[in-house]
Amino acid sequence: MNALLRSQVLVLFVALLVPAALSQAEYADVVINTSSEAEDVSPVIFPHWFHRIRFQCSVCHVDLGIKMKAGASGISMDKITSGEFCGACHNGEIAWSSENCDLCHSGRAGLETGIKGGHETGGPGTY
Amino acid sequence: MTSRSSAALTIGTLLAVVSSLGAETWKPLSDDGLHDASNPSLEILQEPAEALIILQSDTAGNKVNWVTALQNNEIHPRGSLSGDVEPEILDLDIIMTSTLPLPNVIFPHRPHTEWMRCETCHEELFVSVTGANQINMGNILRGEYCGLCHGAVSFPLTECNRCHSVRPENDLRAPASGAIREPEQ
Numbered sequence: 001m002n003a004l005l006r007s008q009v010l011v012l013f014v015a016l017l018v019p020a021a022l023s024q025a026e027y028a029d030v031v032i033n034t035s036s037e038a039e040d041v042s043p044v045i046f047p048h049w050f051h052r053i054r055f056q057c058s059v060c061h062v063d064l065g066i067k068m069k070a071g072a073s074g075i076s077m078d079k080i081t082s083g084e085f086c087g088a089c090h091n092g093e094i095a096w097s098s099e100n101c102d103l104c105h106s107g108r109a110g111l112e113t114g115i116k117g118g119h120e121t122g123g124p125g126t127y
Numbered sequence: 128m129t130s131r132s133s134a135a136l137t138i139g140t141l142l143a144v145v146s147s148l149g150a151e152t153w154k155p156l157s158d159d160g161l162h163d164a165s166n167p168s169l170e171i172l173q174e175p176a177e178a179l180i181i182l183q184s185d186t187a188g189n190k191v192n193w194v195t196a197l198q199n200n201e202i203h204p205r206g207s208l209s210g211d212v213e214p215e216i217l218d219l220d221i222i223m224t225s226t227l228p229l230p231n232v233i234f235p236h237r238p239h240t241e242w243m244r245c246e247t248c249h250e251e252l253f254v255s256v257t258g259a260n261q262i263n264m265g266n267i268l269r270g271e272y273c274g275l276c277h278g279a280v281s282f283p284l285t286e287c288n289r290c291h292s293v294r295p296e297n298d299l300r301a302p303a304s305g306a307i308r309e310p311e312q
Binding site: 024025026027028029031042045047048049050052053054055056057058059061062063068069088089094100102103106107108109111115116117 | 153154158159160161162163166167168169171172173175178179188189191193202204205206207208214242243244246247270275276279280283
């Protein structure tokens with residue numbers, strides 16, 4: 001194995017394992033704290049695992065316009081209560097309504113926006 | 128297989144094993160490092176263990192093999208909000224050949240189209256022309272191309288061998304009928 005390959009493997013180890021050691025969250029949990037704490041509510045935690053049991057990827061990432069990058073979609077409570085983004089389901093009909101604040105705004109103080117989980121890499125939550 | 132590709136494969140396997148050792152299966156929400164344990168509404172939220180333990184198990188990510196769980200009808204994710212859209216399955220494998228010293232990559236459209244419609248990936252993220260997408264592990268690790276999902280929500284990038292699965296000098300896995308082989312770059 002030459003030096004170049006060794007260095008590439010080392011970079012892979014660091015990129016993949018260091019975040020894994022630091023994180024406990026369920027794989028692919030998304031933290032959204034773009035404006036939550038600035039507006040005195042807890043950060044949002046979106047569990048991918050729960051939603052992918054019920055919906056295919058395209059429903060949210062094509063039909064509802066939710067980007068595959070944490071915090072990049074411009075989601076706000078105004079838009080949610082108008083039926084956009086999370087509000088397309090969380091309207092009291094398909095899923096609980098947005099009046100149940102702390103079911104979504106359930107994160108610890110100080111969490112940074114991004115995709116979390118045991119195998120987190122430098123993915124779209126970071127870039 | 129060359130000694131370099133053999134060594135890289137061994138390291139890939141080691142990477143997957145080591146990474147799986149550090150991950151405890153399904154932490155309770157109150158102890159997952161994200162949720163505020165003092166939030167009384169946590170009792171209403173479903174615990175990951177309750178939902179995931181009954182699904183086809185895996186060694187990485189959510190410890191669920193989502194593709195198999197779907198194929199086994201263990202889950203029935205809707206294709207639209209109202210559930211009236213059925214997936215359009217495309218059974219077409221793409222083999223990426225510029226992968227030495229690792230084995231070639233096989234991209235199977237079938238399991239991807241079971242989860243996603245064409246426009247999720249085409250044409251914004253991936254051009255539908257073989258060899259036209261400059262995919263490499265550098266930009267995948269930065270969250271581009273395959274790395275938009277793999278390493279974020281689909282099986283993680285520690286699982287080298289799941290994509291790098293075709294030996295270039297002696298294909299053990301016959302390409303599916305109609306498979307397209309990308310030209311060497």
